Amino acid sequence: MGLKECEIIFDNPYNTYYVGQTVNGKVEITLDSPKKIRGILIKFKGEATVQWVIEESKTNNEGKTENERIELIGEEEYFRIQYYCLGGKDNEATELPSGKHIYPFTCVLPPTLPSSFEGQYGHVRYTVKVVLDRPWKFDQETKAAFTVLSPFDLNMNPSLKDPVKITLEKFFCCCWCKSGPLTCVVSIPKSGYVPGEIVPVIAEVDNISNVEILNVNFQFQKVVSYYSQFPRRETKKDVIVLERIQVGPVAGHDSKTWNQPLQLPPLPPSNLMNCSIIDLDYELLIEVNVSGFHSNLTSKIPITVGTVAIISGPTAPPSGDNVVINMNMNGQDYNAPQMGWVGVPSQSKFSAESIYDKEDNQYTRFSSNNQQYTPMYPMYNFSNAVAQQN
Incomplete structure (x- = not known):
């Protein structure tokens, strides 16, 4: 049978590296019988891909309307490195004896890579492939992926340390009468966070109107924008709700205040710098739902997610909490x-x-x-x- 197992093992148990770091590892090949090969090729690759399908109505030559499916695609390649850790393309075939064979590999990551990302319509992905180059036969391949992080220091943007406050206000009319206003003030102490931090969301509702507030919804959501390149430029947005909080109700001529902690889950950093076909943003959606046939009040607060926490401010972690694992x-x-x-x-x-x-x-x-x-x-x-x- 020959090849029994081919395993790619990284030196980091997380399989996770920062840009600019060196990826080291080894290939373990187990043979149950001698095997002839020309060489063992290592291929590193970093790429981004987006893909989705749309339907368009078109009129054919007979004047009939038909639906046409169009596949929209976008691709980027960030780096590609390959080399033989044994043998070579022009080498003569050599025979590996049965048993286990171990070959180390290494690759220095470029400093301008975007962070790894997996979404419904696209991804940024980094892989290493091992190819057993066999003469006069199909090559045998094994592939493994690893996660790349691009540091995002929130301290580089001073505005992310500033408190954010928004006010939603509405007057209700009933026949010829106009009631007092409904006011909802939502505030957070800053707009830049790292995953694991708690966002204290403070909501103050002053309902002077006669209309009952059924509830106030807070949704922390991820907004991913995908951009195709072929056959034309199109944009597709995907909104994923990550956390949801609901408070209320508030009767007419009543007031209430809530302090709702919102903990950020594990997330990739905002923006996906150096990737032009995927954008990544986060936001806090506020929706005040009112009774009757009146329209609801909605607003959004942009949230920036980084990898290095803000070192000053009311919710910054104490020094020494960011450690090397x-x-x-x-x-x-x-x-x-x-x-x-x-x-x-x-x-x-x-x-x-x-x-x-x-x-x-x-x-x-x-x-x-x-x-x-x-x-x-x-x-x-x-x-x-x-x-x-x-």
Whole structure:
């Protein structure tokens, strides 16, 4: 049979790297019988792809209206590196004996890469592929993906430290009468956060009208914009609700105030810098739902998500909370990228087995007393998508 197993193992148990860092790892090839190959090729690739289908009505030559399906596509390639770790394209075939063979690989990531991203209509993805170059036969391939983070320091934009306050106001008319106003003031202490931080949302409602407020909804949502290039330029927006809070009701001629904490889940940073076919934004949608046939009040507060927390301000984490994660794997220590953890304990050394939750398929931090923490950045599971591409 020859090839029994080919496994790609990264030096970082998270398979996660910052731009500019060096990706190191090894390829473990297990053969159950000798195998002839010309060489072992390593291919690194970073790319973004968007794709969706639309339908348009067109009139044919007979004057009949037909629906035509158009596939819209956008593609970008950020880097491509390949080399032989054994043999070469022009080499003569060599025979590998049966057993396990280990070959190291390395790649320095360019400093201007966008962060990894997975969405419904597109992705930014980084992969390494191992190709067994076989003479006069089809090549055998194995592919694995890794996550790349592009640092986003919120402190570089001073306006993100400023408090944000919006006011929604409405007067209601009934026949010839005009009631007092309904006023809703929503405020947050700043507009820049890292995942894991808590956004204290303060809502003050003063209802001088005769109309009852059924509820006030707060939705923290991710807004992804995809841009196609072929056969023409089109834009598709996808809005995903991440967290939802509802308060109320408020009767007529009544007032209420709420302080609702909203904790940000694991998220990629805003903007996806250096990617021109995918934009990523976050916002807090406020909707005041009123009774009767009156229109509701709505507004939005833009939220910027970064990887480095604001170091000053009412909700900034205390110094020392952002730590470099030190992991132990197979008896060796590995320093993972500094990922902007919020409110983590001082202990940072733990085994790789203790941070992977197989049921939830994500990495999770545990302190010494088994208190659970959510990771700052999603560790994408690429296995299915990568398998489909092979």
